[in-house]
Amino acid sequence: MHVIVKGKQIDVGDALREHIEESLENGVAKYFDNAIDAQVTLSRISHNFHTECSVHIGSGIDVTASADHIDAYSSFDSTLERIEKQLRRYKRRLKSHHGKERYQAKMAFAAQSYVLAPEPEDDTDDAEAQGDWQPMIIAESSADIPDCSVGEAVMRMDLANLPAMMFHNSGTQELNVVYRRPDGNIGWIDPQVAKTKKSA
Incomplete structure (x- = not known):
């Protein structure tokens, strides 16, 4: 597994870099032995170190986690602990999915993803001016x-x-969305159900 370690406006020393590379390779290998690459980014947020980690294990599947701690080593170790927890939870399904990687990769759709600036906080009551606002x-x-x-x-x-995640439902051949609800449950939007009811 190829591991990239970067620091955002901080210097990542050789000892910490070696600890991250070795720990990440060993931690991921316990659950998934064919991971492709990983990227770890360390930064400072106030008095804490912030670690973001993303492990690419194939066929568009990424495992990501982050953590904050006053110590850089502890920040990374907490992040790795979360990565391992996710891999442990889905170990069996990931192993069976890995054999279908080429098929799944061929069936993926390409799309464009955009990040939009939020609407500015303005105390004005001018409804016309607010209606003209377009996200950038x-x-x-x-x-x-x-x-x-x-x-x-x-x-x-x-x-x-x-x-949230949009996906092409292999059962209905429709675009669907799954998302996290505020109550902790997972929501699922399936346009196929609405179409069936309409045609009935």
């Missing part, structure tokens, strides 16, 4: 929409620590 694109990147089951979409969303 501040970042864009490409994204893959996987072809998978609802269960696998939930797994992918959980592993990547995302609030």
Whole structure:
């Protein structure tokens, strides 16, 4: 596994870099022996070190986690602990999925992903001025929409620590969305159900 360790406005020393590379390779290998690459970024937030880690284990599946701690080593160790917990939870499903990687990769859709600036906080009561506001694109990147089951979409969303995920439902052949609800449950939007009811 290729591991990239970066510091955002901080210097990552050789000892910490070696600790991160060795610990991450050993930690991931306990659950998944064919991980492709990983990226670890350390930064400072106030008095704490903040560690973000993303491990790419194939076919568009990424495992991500982050943690803060006053000590850089502890910040990384807490992040790795979360990565290992996610891998342990989905170990069996990841192993069976790995054999279907080429098929799944072919069935993925390419899409464009955008980050929009939030609406400015303005105390004005001018409804006309507020209605004219258009969100500004501040970042864009490409994204893959996987072809998978609802269960696998939930797994992918959980592993990547995302609030929502769009996927091509392999059962209905429709675009679906799974998302985290405020009550802790997972929501699932399936347009196919609405179409069936309408045609009935």
